[in-house]
Structures are given as structure tokens and as C-alpha cells.
Amino acid sequence: MPKPFTLLQLSDCHLSADPAAAYRGQNADANLARLLPACRLLAPDGVVLSGDIAEDGSSQAYERAAALIDGLAPRTAWIPGNHDERSVMAEVFGAVGFEAGPTLEWGGWQIVLLDSAVPHRPEGRLDEARLAPLARLDEERPALVFVHHQPVPVDSPWIDKYPLVEPEQLWARLNSDFVRCVAFGHVHQTFSGENNGIACLSAPSTVANSQPGMARFTHDPTGPKARWFRLRPDGRWLSGIVSAG
Ligand SMILES: [Fe+2]
Numbered sequence: 001m002p003k004p005f006t007l008l009q010l011s012d013c014h015l016s017a018d019p020a021a022a023y024r025g026q027n028a029d030a031n032l033a034r035l036l037p038a039c040r041l042l043a044p045d046g047v048v049l050s051g052d053i054a055e056d057g058s059s060q061a062y063e064r065a066a067a068l069i070d071g072l073a074p075r076t077a078w079i080p081g082n083h084d085e086r087s088v089m090a091e092v093f094g095a096v097g098f099e100a101g102p103t104l105e106w107g108g109w110q111i112v113l114l115d116s117a118v119p120h121r122p123e124g125r126l127d128e129a130r131l132a133p134l135a136r137l138d139e140e141r142p143a144l145v146f147v148h149h150q151p152v153p154v155d156s157p158w159i160d161k162y163p164l165v166e167p168e169q170l171w172a173r174l175n176s177d178f179v180r181c182v183a184f185g186h187v188h189q190t191f192s193g194e195n196n197g198i199a200c201l202s203a204p205s206t207v208a209n210s211q212p213g214m215a216r217f218t219h220d221p222t223g224p225k226a227r228w229f230r231l232r233p234d235g236r237w238l239s240g241i242v243s244a245g
């Protein structure tokens with residue numbers, strides 16, 4: 001039996017130009033660095049950075065993020081979040097070989113990277129052009145879709161104010177016969193749900209998370225986290241959370 005593909009999703013790192021800057025009372029560089037040893041133990045074959053990698057869209061933030069995760073996996077891909085600056089991200093990450101998709105072939109799976117970020121807006125949107133990669137998928141192979149904003153409510157009013165707007169545009173294009181999961185970031189907490197027969201999973205933040213089900217961001221003391229997937233070419237899969245030790 002072929003070895004499963006291990007995919008690691010890192011999200012919402014919120015690095016700033018100033019490496020000493022605080023993000024919700026935490027240091028983004030230090031917390032990402034603290035999480036990485038546990039990530040390396042997973043020996044990921046691929047990493048997806050699912051947005052808000054920078055807090056301020058600065059090239060310094062992306063350069064330090066790239067340096068921190070350098071060598072973590074043979075392949076790394078990315079999508080922007082609402083705090084990112086897509087052109088700066090593309091320049092810095094492109095120079096180090098990080099991939100922007102929109103579709104990748106990893107371990108016999110179709111990995112789809114959708115850009116939901118709207119400049120200077122906290123909520124997300126997908127238009128026809130951004131949704132177009134979904135029309136080109138091969139229905140004979142499993143697919144995993146990444147998008148920064150949550151396409152379902154996560155029952156936390158502080159972040160459900162800023163969802164993926166008009167998520168039905170996305171759901172209408174996802175076929176549960178072969179799309180296994182929509183994975184997102186943005187919500188700064190672990191969430192697991194389902195819609196139309198498709199799993200909906202968040203990656204928690206590598207810097208600061210909230211306790212679930214809160215009206216306001218309420219610091220979760222359990223530290224930085226990330227999500228992993230193990231993908232088999234026959235479409236079977238598993239997912240879970242990795243924490244700093
Ligand atoms: Fe974020």
C-alpha cells in the first residue's frame with residue numbers, strides 16, 4: 001500500500017515587520033518557532049499556509065516566515081488572508097519556491113487553493129474567476145479545498161462577523177462525490193463540522209487562539225497549534241491537531 005501523503009496546514013501566523021511586536025499579547029515569531037519541533041516530527045510531505053501569515057503585509061514578515069519554515073517539507077503552498085498583501089507575499093514566497101496553485105497534485109489528491117481575501121476588508125469573497133479552478137477538477141480523484149475565510153459559521157460571534165460572504169457560491173460548486181473537505185483558517189480556534197456531506201475543518205493559529213463559542217476573543221492558554229492531514233490516494237483520509245510540546 002502506498003504511503004499516505006502528510007499535509008500540514010499552518011495558519012494565522014500574524015508576523016509583523018518588527019519581530020518584537022505583540023499580537024494579542026503573544027510573540028508571533030516565538031510561538032511559530034515553538035510549534036515547529038512538533039510539526040517536524042510529523043515529517044510533512046507538503047505544507048499549506050492558509051493566510052494571515054503576516055499581520056501587516058510586510059516583506060520582512062514573509063521573509064522571516066519563509067526562513068522559519070524552510071526545510072519543513074519538500075513542498076509549500078500558500079493562500080492569502082485578510083491581513084496579507086498578496087503581491088508582496090507572491091514576490092517573497094515565489095522567490096523561495098512556495099507555490100500559489102490554484103490546483104496542486106499532492107499524493108494523488110487535488111489540492112485547491114482559493115483566494116478569498118478582499119483588500120482592506122476583514123470578510124472574504126469568492127467571485128467567478130476565483131471559483132473557476134473548481135470547474136476544472138477531475139471527478140475521479142479526491143480533492144481538498146483550502147480557503148482562508150470560514151464557509152460555515154463556527155459559533156463564535158467575534159469572528160462569525162467576518163465570514164466568507166455568500167458561501168453558497170462555493171457550496172454550489174463542490175461535489176461531495178470527490179471533494180472530501182474544505183479547510184480554512186481565520187477563526188483562531190479548532191473547529192470541526194460538515195456541510196452538504198463535506199467536512200469543514202479549521203486550522204487554529206500558530207500564534208494566538210480563542211476558546212470556542214465565545215462572543216469575544218477569549219485567550220486559549222493551550223498555545224500555538226496547526227492541523228495535519230494524512231491523505232491516501234484511494235481517497236481515505238485522517239486529520240488532527242498538532243500542538244507545541
Ligand atoms: Fe488571523
Ligand SMILES: [Fe+2]
Nearest residue numbers: 052081082186
Ligand atoms: Fe483572517
